[in-house]
Amino acid sequence: MTIPKYTIFKNEVYNQLKPDEKTLLFYWALIDDSSWEEVPPPYFPDAAEGHAKVIQILKKSSQIKDIIVDDPDYFLKRFVQGEFLANYLLACELEAKLNGSWALDIANLQKTDPPDVIFKKDEAVVSLEIKGMLSAANLKDRIIREVKPYLGNKNYDNFLLLLLFPVCPRENPSRVNQLIEGYYIYEEIIRKENSPLYLLQQLLPRFAYSLRDKRRQVFCQCFTENNRRGSGFTLDNLAGRIVKNYFEKLEIA
Amino acid sequence: MNIDIMSSDKKRTKKTILYLLSKLGSSIEGKKKLMKLMFLLEHYDLSSGKLTPKGTLDNDFYIYHFGVFSTKVMSSFGELVDEGKIKEGFPLKMIEDGSELDLDENIKNRVDTIVEKFGKHSGYQLEVETLEMLGFKPHEKGQYFGQDIATILRKTRASG
Numbered sequence: 001m002t003i004p005k006y007t008i009f010k011n012e013v014y015n016q017l018k019p020d021e022k023t024l025l026f027y028w029a030l031i032d033d034s035s036w037e038e039v040p041p042p043y044f045p046d047a048a049e050g051h052a053k054v055i056q057i058l059k060k061s062s063q064i065k066d067i068i069v070d071d072p073d074y075f076l077k078r079f080v081q082g083e084f085l086a087n088y089l090l091a092c093e094l095e096a097k098l099n100g101s102w103a104l105d106i107a108n109l110q111k112t113d114p115p116d117v118i119f120k121k122d123e124a125v126v127s128l129e130i131k132g133m134l135s136a137a138n139l140k141d142r143i144i145r146e147v148k149p150y151l152g153n154k155n156y157d158n159f160l161l162l163l164l165f166p167v168c169p170r171e172n173p174s175r176v177n178q179l180i181e182g183y184y185i186y187e188e189i190i191r192k193e194n195s196p197l198y199l200l201q202q203l204l205p206r207f208a209y210s211l212r213d214k215r216r217q218v219f220c221q222c223f224t225e226n227n228r229r230g231s232g233f234t235l236d237n238l239a240g241r242i243v244k245n246y247f248e249k250l251e252i253a
Numbered sequence: 254m255n256i257d258i259m260s261s262d263k264k265r266t267k268k269t270i271l272y273l274l275s276k277l278g279s280s281i282e283g284k285k286k287l288m289k290l291m292f293l294l295e296h297y298d299l300s301s302g303k304l305t306p307k308g309t310l311d312n313d314f315y316i317y318h319f320g321v322f323s324t325k326v327m328s329s330f331g332e333l334v335d336e337g338k339i340k341e342g343f344p345l346k347m348i349e350d351g352s353e354l355d356l357d358e359n360i361k362n363r364v365d366t367i368v369e370k371f372g373k374h375s376g377y378q379l380e381v382e383t384l385e386m387l388g389f390k391p392h393e394k395g396q397y398f399g400q401d402i403a404t405i406l407r408k409t410r411a412s413g
Contacts, residue, residue: 082399
């Protein structure tokens with residue numbers, strides 16, 4: 001099965017989305033139902049209902065509709081839950097907010113290799129990696145095993161790791177958002193230990209955090225299926241934070 | 254290997270899950286650990302200590318977000334929950350004892366050996382170990398996302 005092209009998704013789905021639909025799509029794109037063991041059963045979101053809504057929205061595109069009809073189960077597994085949808089939505093939202101100042105690497109976006117999303121400006125490259133999860137179980141080990149091996153690559157000098165937590169029904173989003181704010185713990189993993197100046201940094205605190213270290217950051221945020229209470233746990237809010245607190249503050253050597 | 258072991262049967266998968274959980278006792282944990290142990294039961298060759306494309310219960314596994322995963326095993330597990338034989342949660346709770354189930358002795362023996370060898374490992378440890386047995390590291394799993402295990406193993410064998 002083919003994966004829908006980004007430009008088709010952007011023109012035929014994203015550009016037609018209402019804010020509520022965008023919030024719903026991103027929420028379900030972050031949920032992998034194979035990982036629900038950390039969530040008590042009464043809190044499980046209704047995946048069948050959620051996925052039905054997602055498919056209905058994506059069928060706005062006739063080309064994507066054809067792909068869905070061809071093999072709905074595989075489409076759900078590969079495109080919706082297989083990171084493409086989350087990456088495409090984040091890329092669309094950032095493109096809109098960056099207003100052409102950075103160029104999206106579309107070829108990278110349509111591949112499965114990390115990083116998930118790349119933006120370029122002249123010689124500078126910014127890489128973003130999304131980790132959608134329902135709990136922080138084994139998260140430190142996962143970052144060490146799954147993210148750290150890539151940090152030697154020059155594309156990761158300007159790197160933003162996004163730890164995104166969809167909130168289950170009956171949970172309090174504000175409370176969850178407070179609990180998941182562990183960016184400082186995870187930034188330690190992607191910063192110092194990978195710097196060639198690591199030993200020096202240990203000995204001389206004033207050298208702690210090189211310029212490259214500062215350009216490696218972690219953002220945490222929780223997400224709700226809808227934004228009816230105006231809590232702002234949405235893609236729009238996340239992309240705004242990324243542009244304001246990362247792209248606009250980026251000091252490139 | 255006994256021919257009976259090779260045949261596909263959801264009923265047998267469900268009995269195997271119950272038997273496996275009963276054997277794990279206090280080391281049950283959650284669905285992730287169950288899934289990884291069902292994978293080892295399917296593809297781990299006890300004599301060589303390596304994975305083999307030949308399956309035991311004919312449950313297809315593929316690479317997903319958290320490593321090896323089988324929709325068939327998950328579906329069988331879901332039915333056991335619906336039937337009230339297992340209670341969801343962490344750890345899972347056995348409602349019906351599976352130790353005395355009518356299950357092929359060869360499968361029981363395989364389960365016993367798998368539990369003896371891997372039963373004390375956590376779900377996350379098993380996630381990493383099973384990926385490494387397949388010949389790649391956790392950060393490389395994205396390259397294999399959605400690919401079925403038998404194909405990966407055949408390719409690994411051909412290239413090895």
